[in-house]
Amino acid sequence: MSSRELEGYLSGQPAQLADVLERVLDKGIVIAGDIQINLLDIELLTVKIRLLIASADKAREMGIDWWEGDAFLSSRNGRRELEERLRKLEEAAGLPTTSQEESDR
Amino acid sequence: MSSAATEPLRRNSVGWYLYGVAAAEDASTRVTSPLAAGTEEEVELVAEGPLVGVVSRVSLHEFDESVLPERLSDANWLEQKIRAHEQVLERVLEDASVVPCRFCTVYRSEAELRRFLSERRGALEAALDRVRGKVEVGVKAFIDRDRFAAGLAKENDDFRELTVHVSTAEGGRAYLERRRLEQLVASELEGFRGEAAGRIHARLLAAAEDGLALALQAPELSGREEEMIFNGAYLVTANRDAFEEALASLARDVGGDGVDLELTGPWPAYNFVPEELGAE
Numbered sequence: 123m124s125s126r127e128l129e130g131y132l133s134g135q136p137a138q139l140a141d142v143l144e145r146v147l148d149k150g151i152v153i154a155g156d157i158q159i160n161l162l163d164i165e166l167l168t169v170k171i172r173l174l175i176a177s178a179d180k181a182r183e184m185g186i187d188w189w190e191g192d193a194f195l196s197s198r199n200g201r202r203e204l205e206e207r208l209r210k211l212e213e214a215a216g217l218p219t220t221s222q223e224e225s226d227r
Numbered sequence: 228m229s230s231a232a233t234e235p236l237r238r239n240s241v242g243w244y245l246y247g248v249a250a251a252e253d254a255s256t257r258v259t260s261p262l263a264a265g266t267e268e269e270v271e272l273v274a275e276g277p278l279v280g281v282v283s284r285v286s287l288h289e290f291d292e293s294v295l296p297e298r299l300s301d302a303n304w305l306e307q308k309i310r311a312h313e314q315v316l317e318r319v320l321e322d323a324s325v326v327p328c329r330f331c332t333v334y335r336s337e338a339e340l341r342r343f344l345s346e347r348r349g350a351l352e353a354a355l356d357r358v359r360g361k362v363e364v365g366v367k368a369f370i371d372r373d374r375f376a377a378g379l380a381k382e383n384d385d386f387r388e389l390t391v392h393v394s395t396a397e398g399g400r401a402y403l404e405r406r407r408l409e410q411l412v413a414s415e416l417e418g419f420r421g422e423a424a425g426r427i428h429a430r431l432l433a434a435a436e437d438g439l440a441l442a443l444q445a446p447e448l449s450g451r452e453e454e455m456i457f458n459g460a461y462l463v464t465a466n467r468d469a470f471e472e473a474l475a476s477l478a479r480d481v482g483g484d485g486v487d488l489e490l491t492g493p494w495p496a497y498n499f500v501p502e503e504l505g506a507e
Contacts, residue, residue, distance in 0.1 A: 146497070149327075151504065
């Protein structure tokens with residue numbers, strides 16, 4: 123996975139978007155610039171973006187590639203559809219795992 | 228993308244997007260040259276006394292308060308701008324220490340930007356002093372459940388016995404035994420998480436100038452299926468040999484318990500600059 127693995131830890135991989143977001147959105151000096159996103163907006167934004175990444179990755183795991191086209195995320199309809207799918211994923215994630223276990227038997 | 232009719236006046240207005248602040252003596256024109264090719268944004272240094280602002284001229288049509296909320300809800304736009312913000316600062320970091328600004332800090336004029344740099348000079352220099360010659364690195368710790376369980380079986384007779392049962396039992400009994408083993412592993416893991424996270428943080432802190440724990444990331448965010456048990460940020464000297472040595476030694480120590488460490492960075496010291504500049 124990485125050239126540094128032999129030393130016992132992983133390094134040198136391209137920055138994950140989540141790590142970049144964690145810093146650029148949440149941290150760094152806050153200056154009263156003339157134009158600025160207020161902190162509450164940043165918090166909402168952070169949550170929203172994290173959900174966007176999370177749902178895209180989850181979908182990738184599941185072999186769904188609906189988000190791949192450029193038009194998708196940038197289009198309004200696409201976003202609505204994404205939000206709908208995200209809601210479903212969240213609901214699914216909130217369910218107890220009993221149905222999974224039953225299907226294992 | 229948004230309708231031009233709503234913002235006809237500001238269409239050609241220029242804003243000054245401030246990425247961060249560096250010392251004039253450290254930041255060279257080299258900082259800006261290769262960037263222009265790599266990113267859409269042309270990066271400039273605006274010198275004011277001993278400080279330079281690392282900036283790009285941006286269209287207020289794109290960044291003004293009235294259009295920003297809409298832009299921010301465009302995931303493509305946002306990712307592109309956030310990555311650009313980070314890339315510019317990383318490039319500066321190669322040559323100079325930098326105080327990173329938060330995403331989307333924009334001035335309406337060069338005069339306003341210069342006024343900020345000169346009026347807040349003291350606080351900016353103090354922030355710069357703290358990160359001079361240093362960078363931020365991230366360390367994440369993940370636990371591999373199977374290796375953790377194997378480690379338990381090695382140390383604990385009951386676990387070993389149960390593990391053997393699970394591998395030999397059949398049918399419904401196998402299911403029950405497997406469930407019991409899973410529950411035991413889960414309950415052991417409960418205490419281990421916090422204990423291991425504390426141990427990891429203490430060891431790394433000893434090899435760093437400063438450090439703090441960040442929020443844990445879910446697998447969807449971390450990109451790894453193993454559970455993240457620790458996410459830390461450390462301020463370390465730009466030469467990271469000592470820190471990486473400590474990290475490698477720590478990785479060997481916790482590896483037996485199924486813990487893997489992942490290093491990220493070097494980052495601009497986002498986590499080690501004041502969130503707000505004190506009033507002057």
